[in-house]
Amino acid sequence: MANVIYSINGPVVTVKNAVSFQMLEMVYVGKSKLLGEVISISKTTTTIQVYESTTGLCVGEPVYQTGEPISALLGPGLIKNIFDGIERPLKTIAATSGIYIPTGSDVEALDRNIEWEVKLTVKVGDEVSFGQIYGLVNETLSIEHRLMVPKDCSGTVIEVKQDGLYKIHDVVVKVKTNKDEIKELTLVQKWPIKTPRPVSxxxxxxxxxxxxxxxxxxxxxxxxxxxxxxxxxxxxxxxxxxxxxxxxxxxxxxxxxxxxxxxxxxxxxxxxxxxxxxxxxxxxxxxxxxxxxxxxxxxxxxxxxxxxxxxxxxxxxxxxxxxxxxxxxxxxxxxxxxxxxxxxxxxxxxxxxxxxxxxxxxxxxxxxxxxxxxxxxxxxxxxxxxxxxxxxxxxxxxxxxxxxxxxxxxxxxxxxxxxxxxxxxxxxxxxxxxYISDLTKWYDQNVSPRFLENRQQIMHLLSEENKLLEIVKLIGSDVLPDDQKLIIEIGKVIRLGFLQQNAFHKEDTYVPLEKQLKMMDVILYLYKQSKKFIEDGKSLNMLTESGLYEQVIKMKYDVANNDLSKLDTYEDLIDQTIKQIH
Structure with a gap:
């Protein structure tokens, strides 16, 4: 007896008295063959989750089994493509069916007509196993696609095609498995989307x-x-x-x-x-x-x-x-x-x-x-x-x-x-x-041991600034001593000159770690010298009115990413400005 729809509740469809379904099995629902997945099985009822619109679906329509889970088709052609949630290629659908996706659309995820230049890396007699690379395809100018032996295919290579142009379903390698079965390897494989791929x-x-x-x-x-x-x-x-x-x-x-x-x-x-x-x-x-x-x-x-x-x-x-x-x-x-x-x-x-x-x-x-x-x-x-x-x-x-x-x-x-x-x-x-503790060694070896030390000082200053701003909200900034006002000023320099970033400015949209380190050096040097200036009995207002802090804030724009030596001049600028005020 064929399995038929018993009830429909939005994307949830039930089938009565079915005994042959498997949990998480991929099924096709109704005459339009909508893609679905078995999500619950009881003695009397099988529940199916449908991944497409169920508009127009009727009770009594058939449900077709596949015996396999919902899987992604993996192979050359994934990059540069645009898919919907169930890996249907939207560009291909738009070209054939217009801007709306028709229900029951069975367009294959990857274009079967494109020919790919394949270079095979195994030879007859080689032992291969799951996950091993057997061929290379230049999928794009940036990515070399490495063809890997699919699951349940360990054995001896008995046939290898010549390097050349092949479509995704063309057989390029044949393997005799340990069970004396002949497995044909193409450019694609399937993998269940809810099962993590294994690793060594x-x-x-x-x-x-x-x-x-x-x-x-x-x-x-x-x-x-x-x-x-x-x-x-x-x-x-x-x-x-x-x-x-x-x-x-x-x-x-x-x-x-x-x-x-x-x-x-x-x-x-x-x-x-x-x-x-x-x-x-x-x-x-x-x-x-x-x-x-x-x-x-x-x-x-x-x-x-x-x-x-x-x-x-x-x-x-x-x-x-x-x-x-x-x-x-x-x-x-x-x-x-x-x-x-x-x-x-x-x-x-x-x-x-x-x-x-x-x-x-x-x-x-x-x-x-x-x-x-x-x-x-x-x-x-x-x-x-x-x-x-x-x-x-x-x-x-x-x-x-x-x-x-x-x-x-x-x-x-x-x-x-x-x-x-x-x-x-x-x-x-x-x-x-x-992740800081895991990355400390990398930062120390590849940037500088100062990087995370500077980070810690910056975080401390931001934390102190946050506490002081809470006090300022209550009683105003006039009652604060200059050393605390300085923390608020330096906090502003950190916020505007370091944390705030302009995604549309060619020098500020991307900042290498070396520049980030030197920018922190400059800001912390400014804090150190300003603090010494105040400890000498001078007023913070003299510093803020000099325009020095605004100059440091603008260094993110003024220093090119390929000319970081200019950042080394900022310490001299700070010293000279403070000397002139003295």
């Missing part, structure tokens, strides 16, 4: 993911293989910050997942990414970017899939030995999708209506970040930067609080800073990074 071993985190954004690299760094959360209310610059991070960070590959965001915002992302030039290669940024667009008007269940699709693509390139950064914007929309489906399943709600398993789902996602040794003995990493959109900028809500438990960098965006046009609007009093 996880390695200790030891290297920062450098972004060129001073407030991140200096105060709140993230490591390669680390996880960071960017919580912020509406209009605080989460998406802008992720764009900037994607453009400048030293990851080899970017996977940008727009999960439940506004359509016009995703359009802006897609247009900007296609126009941006990668500063490292002077080629379009899309040459090392995979985009997954799942807008807020797309089926709600597909939001959940989009996050997993993005991270499995990232793991695939990590296994080739690349450092990959995943931008998830935003995990709050993903959590809202979980809440909506949980409600339709009539599950017992937990805090604010979210399902009780919200923390475990968030942890499963962030735990897929890591710095690893791959099965082919290469080193690669997946770093995850997840935006969180708490309603009303309330950081005590469940998604933000549970995310905080599973990430080690927390970049809290502040509405007041954003309204003051302070970019990046990261609040230095509520943000933190637990």
């Amino acid at each position: 071993k996880r390695l200790p985190i030891s290297e920062p993911l450098i972004s060129g954004q001073r407030v991140i690299d200096t105060l709140f760094p993230i490591a390669k293989g680390g996880a960071a959360a960017v919580p912020g209310g509406f209009g605080t610059g989460k998406t802008m910050m992720q764009h900037q991070f994607a453009k400048w960070c030293d990851a080899d590959l970017i996977v940008y997942v727009g999960c439940g965001e506004r359509g016009n915002e995703m359009t802006q992302v897609l247009e900007e990414f296609s126009e941006l030039i990668d500063p490292r290669t002077n080629k379009p940024l899309l040459e090392r970017t995979v985009l997954i667009a799942n807008t807020s008007n797309m089926p709600v269940a597909a939001r959940e899939a989009s996050i997993y699709t993005g991270v499995v693509i990232a793991e695939y390139y990590r296994d080739m030995g690349y450092n990959v950064a995943v931008m998830a914007d935003s995990t709050s929309r993903w959590a809202e999708a979980l809440r909506e489906i949980s409600g339709r399943l009539e599950e017992m709600p937990a805090e604010e209506g979210f399902p009780a398993y919200l923390p475990s789902r968030i942890s499963q996602f962030y735990e897929r970040a890591g710095y690893v040794e791959t099965l082919s003995n290469l080193k690669g990493s997946v770093s995850i930067i997840g935006a969180v959109s708490p309603q009303g900028a309330d950081f005590s809500e469940p998604v933000t609080q549970n995310t905080k438990r599973f990430v080690r960098s927390f970049w809290a965006l502040d509405k007041q800073l954003a309204y003051q046009r302070h970019y990046a609007a990261i609040n230095w009093n509520t943000s933190y990074s637990d």
Whole structure:
């Protein structure tokens, strides 16, 4: 007896008295063959989550089994492409069906007609195993695609085609397995999106993911293989910050997942990414970017899939030995999708209506970040930067609080800073990074032992300034002694001259670590000399009226990134100015 639909509740479909379904099995629902996934099985009822719009679906329509989980097609052609949440190529669909995605669209993720130049790296008689590299394809000018032996395919190579042009489904290598089966290797493989790809071993985190954004690299760094959360209310610059991070960070590959965001915002992302030039290669940024667009008007269940699709693509390139950064914007929309489906399943709600398993789902996602040794003995990493959109900028809500438990960098965006046009609007009093101890050795060896010492002093001054500003609010600044007024003035120099960054200024949009170090040197030297000036009985007003502090604030624009020697002249400038005032 065929399995047929018994009931439909939005994206949730049930089948009665079916005994052949497997948990998390991919199914096709109805005559239109909508993509779905089995999420619950009981003695009498099987529940299916449908990843497409169920409009027009009727009770009694058939449900087709596949016997396999929902999987991503992995191979050459992923980079520069734009997919929806279930890995359907939006450019191809737009060319064939217009601007709206038809339901039941079975367009293959990768173009089967493109020919790729393949160079094979194995020969007849070689022993191969899961994860080993057997061929190379120049996917883009920035990324060499390494073809890897799929799962359950260990054995001896018995046939190798000549190097040349091949389509993704052409057989290039044949392997006789240990079970005497013949396996044919093509340019693509499938992998279940909710199953993490295996690695040889996880390695200790030891290297920062450098972004060129001073407030991140200096105060709140993230490591390669680390996880960071960017919580912020509406209009605080989460998406802008992720764009900037994607453009400048030293990851080899970017996977940008727009999960439940506004359509016009995703359009802006897609247009900007296609126009941006990668500063490292002077080629379009899309040459090392995979985009997954799942807008807020797309089926709600597909939001959940989009996050997993993005991270499995990232793991695939990590296994080739690349450092990959995943931008998830935003995990709050993903959590809202979980809440909506949980409600339709009539599950017992937990805090604010979210399902009780919200923390475990968030942890499963962030735990897929890591710095690893791959099965082919290469080193690669997946770093995850997840935006969180708490309603009303309330950081005590469940998604933000549970995310905080599973990430080690927390970049809290502040509405007041954003309204003051302070970019990046990261609040230095509520943000933190637990990666400092892991990265100390790297900073000491590759930049300078002074770097983290300076950071500590800068953080201390900002903390002291925050305390003094609370006093100023109550009783005004006139009652403060000059040494405390100095801390407020230096705090202003740090905020405007160091933490605030102009994404549209050619010298300030990206700042190398060497310049960040020298800028801190100058600011701390200014503080030291100003303090000595006050201790000599002179008035702070004499310093503030000299314009010296404004000159130091402007050094971020006045000193080119390729001419850092000019920063060395600032200490002389400070000494001369103070000498003239004396």
